[in-house]
Amino acid sequence: MKRRRGLTLVELIVVMVLLLFIGLSVGGLVRVVRDTEQSINRTTEMNQTGRVVLQRIASELSSALPLPVITDETQVGLMTATEFGGLEAMGANASTLPSVLTFYHEDALDAQTGLDLDTLRFTTANADPRRSNLPQADTIEVAYYIDTDPQTPEQGLVRSVGTLPGLLPEDALTVQTLTEVLSERVVSLNFRFYDADTGEWLDTWDYTDVLPALVEITIGVAPEPCDEFFARLDRDRDALAFVEWLTTTVPIRVRSYPDPSVQLQQQQQVGQPTFPTGAQQTPPTQQQPTAPTTQPIPTIPQLPPAQIQRPSGAQTGAPTQRPSAPSFQTQPSQPPQQQRPTFGIRPQQGGGQRR
Numbered sequence: 302m303k304r305r306r307g308l309t310l311v312e313l314i315v316v317m318v319l320l321l322f323i324g325l326s327v328g329g330l331v332r333v334v335r336d337t338e339q340s341i342n343r344t345t346e347m348n349q350t351g352r353v354v355l356q357r358i359a360s361e362l363s364s365a366l367p368l369p370v371i372t373d374e375t376q377v378g379l380m381t382a383t384e385f386g387g388l389e390a391m392g393a394n395a396s397t398l399p400s401v402l403t404f405y406h407e408d409a410l411d412a413q414t415g416l417d418l419d420t421l422r423f424t425t426a427n428a429d430p431r432r433s434n435l436p437q438a439d440t441i442e443v444a445y446y447i448d449t450d451p452q453t454p455e456q457g458l459v460r461s462v463g464t465l466p467g468l469l470p471e472d473a474l475t476v477q478t479l480t481e482v483l484s485e486r487v488v489s490l491n492f493r494f495y496d497a498d499t500g501e502w503l504d505t506w507d508y509t510d511v512l513p514a515l516v517e518i519t520i521g522v523a524p525e526p527c528d529e530f531f532a533r534l535d536r537d538r539d540a541l542a543f544v545e546w547l548t549t550t551v552p553i554r555v556r557s558y559p560d561p562s563v564q565l566q567q568q569q570q571v572g573q574p575t576f577p578t579g580a581q582q583t584p585p586t587q588q589q590p591t592a593p594t595t596q597p598i599p600t601i602p603q604l605p606p607a608q609i610q611r612p613s614g615a616q617t618g619a620p621t622q623r624p625s626a627p628s629f630q631t632q633p634s635q636p637p638q639q640q641r642p643t644f645g646i647r648p649q650q651g652g653g654q655r656r
Contacts, residue, residue: 344545347522350484351547354458357483358518359551361425361443367402367512367558368424368440402558403442404512406492408505411449414534414541416521417491420446447490449531455480457527458487458520488530488544489521512556519548 308316407420422444442463448455462479494506495515506513521544523530534540 343524347486347524347545348547350486351520351522351545354484354487354520354522355518355547355549357460358445359549362423362516362518362551363554364426365404365423365512365553365555366426366440367404367555369402369558402509402512404506406494406506408492414531416489417519418447418449419490419492420444421492445490447487447527449488449527451528455482457485458483458490484522485526486523486530487520488523488527489519489546491519493517493519510557512553514553514556516551516553517548518551519546521546 403422403424405420405422409418409420410416411418422442424440424442426440444461444463446459446461448457448459460481460483462481493516494503494513495501495517496503497514502517503513523540524543525533530540
């Protein structure tokens with residue numbers, strides 16, 4: 302009777318080592334697949350958040366209005382003018398009052414992290430009354446900024462709304478300001494402005510009488526909320542590599558506020574007839590319309606083709622034009638066309654304005 306040969310100790314150890322390597326390889330592959338899936342989901346979520354935020358800012362910025370605001374110095378002048386008989390007594394009107402547009406930008410940079418923390422405040426006509434329970438008009442004043450202060454309840458990208466546009470920040474009350482957090486993961490906000498006159502991109506906009514032609518918006522979205530990201534960034538500077546950056550460009554439709562004196566002059570010109578140069582400008586008298594008199598239509602002689610008479614000096618072969626019958630319909634005079642107000646006029650003001 303033959304004895305069956307079994308596995309030796311060496312063979313058993315080799316099999317166990319091979320199984321261990323196979324298990325580790327499968328486990329590592331599963332972990333890599335899971336980490337890749339989580340990274341893709343995290344990146345997709347950050348990109349989706351960034352697109353929604355950019356669309357919200359671009360929608361309101363494209364409807365920005367250059368609303369003028371009278372400065373404090375002008376208000377003191379108005380009080381003085383009232384004491385001396387009004388603006389007309391001092392040789393001023395509404396168009397000569399110095400004012401600034403409600404478009405304010407602050408370029409800020411975090412020295413420790415190197416992230417842009419800009420602030421932009423402007424007036425827009427893209428208000429949605431359904432977003433708030435408080436009564437408000439279609440024109441509001443909004444401000445976008447990054448709040449990184451751990452003492453405040455807001456964190457991330459904050460949108461502040463003023464229900465009474467045209468007021469300076471120190472004049473607005475707390476009740477008139479609504480604050481909402483658009484995203485806690487937005488850790489950077491940067492604006493650049495395109496000057497159509499010089500053809501250059503500017504990091505800040507200092508003009509107070511005209512808006513930029515284009516505004517470039519750049520935001521940085523982190524994988525975690527703002528407070529957790531900055532706490533992690535203090536320990537590890539490599540955390541900036543996980544920030545997703547998104548950029549868009551928004552055109553500004555209305556760049557400047559029209560001069561009230563020009564609008565008044567154009568309104569006065571509507572309905573007045575236009576006279577030629579040197580003619581006496583007398584208002585036309587209203588007369589009763591008279592029926593047109595009928596005159597006999599002259600008969601055109603029919604000549605054979607060989608006997609068509611051409612005027613002396615005419616070229617041979619030129620077509621002969623028959624005299625057309627005179628028109629007896631009276632044409633009413635066309636009223637002068639109304640001119641639209643020009644939105645490109647810039648008021649002549651002091652510092653911060655174009656010369």
